[in-house]
Amino acid sequence: MEFYHVSVLLKQSVENLVWKQDGIYVDGTVGGAGHSLEILKTLNSGGKLIGIDRDLTALKAAQEKLKNYKDRLLLIHSNFSNLKQVLEDNGIKKVDGVLLDIGVSSPQLDDAERGFSYNNDAPLDMRMDMTSELTAKEIINTYSENELSKIIYEYGEERWAKRIASFIVKEREKNKIITTGQLVEIIKNAIPASARREGPHPAKRTFQAIRIAVNRELDEITEAIPNIVDVLNPNGRVCIITFHSLEDRIVKDEFKRLANPCTCPPEFPVCICNNKPEINILTRKPILPDEDEIRENPRSRSAKLRVAQKL
Ligand SMILES: C[S@@+](CC[C@H](N)C(=O)[O-])C[C@H]1O[C@@H](n2cnc3c(N)ncnc32)[C@H](O)[C@@H]1O
Ligand SMILES: [Zn+2]
Known part of the structure; x- marks a missing residue:
């Protein structure tokens, strides 16, 4: 089966992610590799991409799709919540940007046998991995x-x-x-x-x-965000695309917490908790797909992109 997935908010997310063409970037949700390909095209020969997905069929298809860039690419079967371990295993300490495009891919939804869809009768499975x-x-x-x-x-x-x-x-x-x-x-x-x-x-x-x-989807996001921020170089970017309000709320709240971690009561004249901001939120309001994108790809309708920068 051909692995075909229309990437959502493609330009907006890659423009926000890649601020340094010779940097190291992570695509934590490779899927159909549309974002990965765009990132690799934007990087110069000094840049590198680590692609993670927990779905082996996605990784296999990505390997083929990205074969022209194999010198700058590392594909890894894992959960993005394991990012720290993945980087450590590969001798990488810090990265310049991490993208997550959370949710199911079109092939996962459309392959009836995987049991994600209520439109097809299939075994009750629903595992991404x-x-x-x-x-x-x-x-x-x-x-x-x-x-x-x-x-x-x-x-x-x-x-x-x-x-x-x-x-x-x-x-x-x-x-x-x-x-x-x-x-x-x-x-x-x-x-x-x-x-x-x-x-x-x-x-x-x-x-x-x-x-x-x-798939422990909400736990994965909650665990991943502080880990991502930990491994970012100063000025590094984290870009997260979500598809429903439960996910978006987690991203919004975690970004807020990391941008403004002081837990002192408001009446305190000075901060004594000493929690220092780790990020600066670059999207006060999330970036949404425009009408053209929604018309061409109705699955993009509920997408929201939030971006933050490591201080
Ligand atoms: C919406 S698709 C990504 C599409 C991709 N950005 C593109 O342009 O083709 C989401 C992918 O993320 C993977 N995924 C979801 N949650 C994950 C997690 N916690 N860890 C690793 N991969 C995950 C899914 O298996 C799926 O392939
Ligand atoms: Zn404080």
Whole structure:
């Protein structure tokens, strides 16, 4: 299968990321390698790119796509939250910029067999990294009703979470839930018909929630940001593209915390906590795709890019 993914906010993110053409950069989410290719084109012969992805199929395709640049490129199978370890293993101390374009790639969504999509009947999987253990099937069949309800409510922002969790547990007492089709049916039965008539596909929120849980998506971002900032050279950039409000809130809050870490009460005349700012936020408001981009690639609609610079 051809690995095809339309890169989102491509120009804006690479322009913000690469401030030094002979620097060392990290693309923490190589995916279809669109951003990686643009970064490599922007660098001169002194520059280097470390590309990370937890999906081996993405890395394999990236190797082919980026073959003209193989002297300046290192591709690594890992999670971007392991950035420090990845750099250490490769004898690199500091880098000049890190890009994360978080979320699923089009091939992950479109390859029915991977179980990300509620539009195709497939095994309940949803792992970005197919070498990791936890699958959607495991979560759906073994987590308690309470845990399921919490996941669906918090990660899916689904108001019918409690009912959906209860319907899942009732069904699995009779039959093991092993396909996306079974899960879609359960969700449809759990959400009252009147609430299903409008809005997106009734399974959209629950599928997003389970996917986030399978891949620990929010924890990955929370853990990654301070580590990224630690490994940046002075003036180094961190650029993060997110696709839903839960992710964007984490990026926004973590950037704020690192830009303004003083924990002293406001009435203190001077700072005594001695927490020093580590970054300067370059995007007060996130950068959004323009109308042309949204028209050409509807998946870009919810994208937001935030950029910060290491002090
Ligand atoms: C939206 S795609 C990236 C697309 C890419 N920027 C492009 O231009 O083609 C996201 C990719 O990040 C990977 N990914 C998501 N979370 C990850 C994590 N925590 N660590 C490593 N890779 C991750 C996914 O496997 C997927 O391939
Ligand atoms: Zn203070």
